[in-house]
Amino acid sequence: MASDRMDGKTDSGDPRFEILIVGMNGDLRGKQLPPGTEDKVWAGDIRLPTSTQSLDIWGDDNDDITGLSLTIGDPDGKVIPDRRSLAPMPWAPEGSMQVLATMHEFDGSPSFMDPRAILASVVERYAARGLTPVVATELEFYVTSGDWRETGRPCPPGSLTYRGEPNGFQLYDMSAVDALDGYLQTLRAYAKAQDLPADATTAEFGPGQFEVNLLHRADALAAADDCLYLKRIAEQAARRHGLKSTCMAKPYSEHAGSGLHVHASIIDGQGRNILDAKGGEPKLLKSVTAGLLNTMREAQLIFAPFANSYRRFQPGSFAPVDLTWGSGHRGTAIRIPDKDGPAARIEHRVAGADANPYLLLAAILGGMLTGLDGELDPGEETTPSHIPVNTARLTHDFLSAVEIFRTSPFIADIFGARYQALYGDTKRKEALAHLRTVSDFDYRTYLPRL
Template sequence: MIEHGLKLVGSVFGLDIHGDNVEETGLGMATGDRDQIGVPIDGRILPMLWAGPDAAQMHLTLLDEDGSPFFADPRQVLGDVLAKFKALGLTPVVACELEFYLIDNARDAKGGPQPVPSPFTGRRDWTTQVLSLEDMDAHRALLTEIAEALEAQGVPATGALSEYAPGQFEINLHHVADAQAACDHAILFKRAVRAVARHHGHDATFMAKPYGNISGSGLHVHISLVDEKGRNVLATGHPHADQRLRHAVGGLMAAMPESIAVFAPNANSYRRFQLGSYAPVAPTWGFENRTVSLRVPGGDGQARRIEHRVCGADANPYLAVAAILGAMHYGLTKEIDPGPPIEGNAYDAVAPSLPRHWSNALDTYDDGLILPRYFGERYHQHYGRLRRAEFERYEAEVNPLDHAWYLDHL
């Protein structure tokens, strides 16, 4: 595999959530379900500590027979966007910040999730204890095993905390000056978290909104830009830093409506976008403000960056980062002004305007003019067809709530 690559079917990038082919993408029967060439990303063989000493995995990307990038591989889509930054003499520095829920592998009476009983008390805790050290202590064995698994795979985890709901945690990944590597880390991270949880007899989910009345799980992406000398061009004191920051933010705001279908790719994703929930509902920005879509954190001015807070934890990291960086490139090259930053509660200052329903997000995506420049027309259409087909299949299902509300009353 390392020397010659491995034959892998290309329709792996045309599957729905159940793993079924979406023929509307044209990657299945229309191509004869042909193979591509899977090649190692970096040649590393990564130990899977949760599966025993004789288990390992290798991270691949897909190419065409002639060695060119396979258009449907999201990692290659991100690579095309990075080439545009290279032409500007800039390199994005990226870190992914992911939230997840630890849940019992036994579902509740309605088939829904429920928190894992505390190893200390044996009881399920339904209260919110944000930044709780007791929650961290209770699940220390599992969190330690996750940390060990990530270290063995070269994933740079820097810290963990108990989040804004029972059983919800966040583990931060260190920033790297390679956006593709940052997304590789996020993919390996998600796989390790789920696997280690199962090893402990639990489940972990990156579903955007597993519970209706408590916090959803997000993917926050932190981005700065460095020049050919490794200097942060957004840093305080760097020539034109404030102007670059504003233009990058302006591009992110301009592209945000048509990008929501990427940031929120599933039906459940849209349950996360609620007023006052820390999940953004309008293109907004501000300094040290967690109610906006685009936050510029405080602290060391030399580390100044943009925190993109829109994506759900269920988003594809490669596509999310490609859409974010494409929008930043658009803003920088078009010199888009974002308007004044928001101070105070952005939910009170700006009315909701982002698509908050899957169908509206897909319509806005299809009509978009910015993302096709960066995804490429072919992939842009491919992704739209894939998500549209899954939306239509979802909408065709009759769910238990339909029966509970209407069966006996109509």
């Protein structure tokens, strides 16, 4: 019988091969194959129902509202692997591998439901202009104790508490890093094994909250793959140490939420950053910023895809609530860290850690595209001493975000009208279920008094 080792390896057992597709919610689904069957994968002979990518957060295909499952016979699609994403699974028996794939119809076209295909289609629009987006992600997540199934809620690992209470804020606190050093070492070992471009790991505000930065790539699809793989290895490393990792946007009401920040620039065919202001007025940088701000409310459902996501948008927090921009200002929705040189870029700070990285990058790059088509004005800059008046706001309401998404021409253009309807209808069901659910807050607050 295989034994678990603290270095994250499994001593024995047969290796396995996993072919994975990405679901609507950034979840991984697919097939686990025995050794010696990899040829079927590379030949494109693996099949899965196309409806697999229409499943909601509960795993329901919602055929009654989408008509994409049994109504049409629940047809198969071809699962075509992307060799670039082939990576070892260091938590599994030696020799185990995983590969990401894209769902295709039998006529060879990508499924309209596949998040990887949606992002690829946006990248193709840049390529048609002779341009390439360059992106990097910064993922925040919490590590919690492993007894969450029994307690029904998360709590910090014991090494970060005193008599069950958190030890206070841990921002950049190396003692918090030291307290979970074994876990973080395993995470880094897994990242190295998968050749992920992981850079710094830092302790964030909340107890057990960490951020891992991934270096930029001139390949948006690969950058999204990196982010998804990072989420998986964070969870696998946690399991190895009897812990739990979570990318919920707001796992604790009293602690900071977790974000997924995206840095993005654009290079031309000669590798030059076209956002570089070269010491002058950053007109193009401002224009793509305006494009992002103009489309932000329409795409908020992508940035905040669940009911829990909206608990993160709190006034006075680092999660933005206004459609603002600023140079180096971490309280704004769009931050401009640099306007000159190869590092000129925007930082998009709205999305939660729960966002699907493929849909997230598609929405961001799509918004930037609108800024390439004309000289748009992002409005007044937000500074620590100046907050523009009458600034538009993001919504704090899940159902409102759903309705804005469902009627947006921008969303229909970037994601396709069919995916807009599928995603919007599925999320509307989730939002209504949340609205109808009577919570502990209701009972605790109202039952004794009303």
